[in-house]
Amino acid sequence: MSSDNQHVTTAQTKTREARMGEGVDDRFNSRLREVLGSMPFILTKFDKFMNWVRGSSMFVLQFGIACCSIEMIHTYAVKHDLDRFGSGIPRASPRQADLIIVPGTIVSKFAPRMKRVYDQMPEPKFVVGMGNCTAAGGPFQEGYNVVKGAEEVIPVDIHVPGCPPRPEALIYGVVKLQERVANGESSPVVVKPYELEEFSDLPRDEVVEKLADQIDEDDLVMRYNWRNSP
């Protein structure tokens, strides 16, 4: 260690002792504290601080659907390494996640499950829609079984277009979200036409009548009105 450094360290030790008392382990002395000097308090708005914390470290839900998830994995893996931006640790449980990246085509059988997973995430939660399929159904938009975009089921904060988007594009989308969260901006909540509801709450019509003996009154169902889909 050069004598110059030595000098700095001595000065730092002094400010630290003034702040924390004598004999504190060197390891507690973070860069940030040095910047703050001997001042033991910082003054900011609580919400601002919380937003900064939220935006700086996001846990992503480990959630793969279709082709886009392969590019999502490449985004996590070496070379692109999403973790450089503080949001690259996928959590296997929705209960530990702040962010869900929806990477793929959503079909009728999967949408209720996706909704359930989303509901299990604690607030505040954020959604990045990855790929054209989550934007509007993508290349499968005309399919009889395809939900025309994630926004039919859950609100989406950032859409990353592409089929599939390159890892760089996904990184841009996630970082953009982090930036917005840190600034306390959020997207307006959009109307979600497809909800999970109890079977008995559906308006009685032809389909409901037909299924009455197959589905219990209190079963949760999702009803797709394909004709009105965008």
Added chain:
Amino acid sequence: MSLEESQRGVGVTEDGDLDYDELEDLLGEKVLAREEHLNAEGFVIRPDDVQDVLSTLKERAGFDHLSLLTAQEYLDRYESIYHMKKYDDPTQEVSVVVPTDKENPVSESAEPVFRTADWHEREAYDLVGIEYEDHPDLRRILLPETWQGHPLSLDYDQDKPQIVPLREHANPLQPDHKDAESDTMFLNVGPHHPATHGVLHLETVLDGEQVVDVDPDIGYLHRCEEQMCQNGTYRHQIMPYPDRWDYVSAGLLNEWSYARTAESLADIDVPEYAQVLRTLGAELCRIASHLLALGTFALDVYGDFNVIWQYAFRDREVVLNILEDLTGQRMMFNYFRLGGVVWDIPEPREEWFEKIRDFLDELPGKLAEYHDLVTGNEIYQIRCVDTGVLEPEVAKEYGVTGPAARASGIDYDLRRDDPYGYYDELDWDVVTDDGCDNFARVMVRFKEVEESAKIISQCVDLLEDWPEDERTIQANVPRTLKPEPDTEVYEAVEAAKGELGIYIRSDGTDKPARFKIRSPCFSNLQSLPEMAEGELLADLIAALGSIDIVLGEVDR
């Protein structure tokens, strides 16, 4: 029957070709009529003769591979076509055509003859609406159980509302799994679970840690691929879709299945130069796909193998770069065209060849590293040797193909047995292994990576020396293709996961009337219970990883 004839099998001439007349004699009056398909002849039979005919063809004439069941609706009838082949020689094919009545579409099930017919018939029932008598469990497979109507039937109204429930799954073995008396526990693996490689749901019943029953529940990614292809024109609109079936960068392999089928349908010849380009690209895709299979499998069997997964993705990046230079995209290449490929190698060519050579030079060292880390590792061996056993006879029953079949000692590879592209001009070997277990399946993939590297290096040499004025990348193909009405063809290629086939029936327009995909993963996944039942839960996960499915292709 002479001795010689019995060795050849009934219906095979001295030159080893199929003799359909002899097959017809074998089936006798069960044959109502004969049909010409481009790939094989078809025998039209009555719906209640299915089991008889199929088992005669299987037992007496050696057609032991039920590759695909195509179901479709005509204006005046429904039709099921059983496409049969031989594992020994897949160029010997026969179709069994079973027309059924429009009002009452009931046909005998082939499940007692071929186990694989179970899922295929469920799919035919689900999407087209044909009912199979005698089927052990005829319920919907791809669409939710409460779906109304059959979407690939002619009068289906896509705008009708549908209701899909979200409810608990019942334990199939015991009425109430919460019951104090019950010994078993019901466990849902998926549809959102890291070990299922996508949106697959395994309904698993456990007794302690032992799997007593497992039923794969699929359809969480059924995105109407067949409908999309039926809505597209042959020339340009269909080719982008195959990229999205097996989406782990196996794109070119899939595109080839469509290219091969459509080229055979419209009688298009592909210039040799384009064939070499195709072969090169396809094998790069195989490497990328196998690397992903290896990486994720390592992660599945033992969490600390994370590093291997990272290595696999590091190496995949290199392959994807090379492919991106060639095609312009990292995953959804859309590079093949009917009659060739879309463009030539990027300039400067030498630089691109150099990139490939560098990759190939480094590959042996990397593979040695993988072997050090994985296959030589004791924990890994304990997890993989003698678990997930799939005997060859069982595999054939389920129509298992690809690395999964070759690891059960079945010497079956369409690149060699039903040659296409440039494969028969090159020097490479089909890899097989008699282990039948998880370990063997992974080893086969490792060795196939080496073989693919061999093929690629020969292709690079060829391309380098190719005279400049003979670099034709596309044959002359008319702008609009309208194949003769009612032409039927079924062709397959060896994709990363196995035999990927397509059946097309034309109706004289520029779009196919029926487009049916034979997905290798669909058949391979069906054999999972055979590998997993009676084993520990952890081995179920390993077996699932080792057959390397991709849900985009299972569900289509």
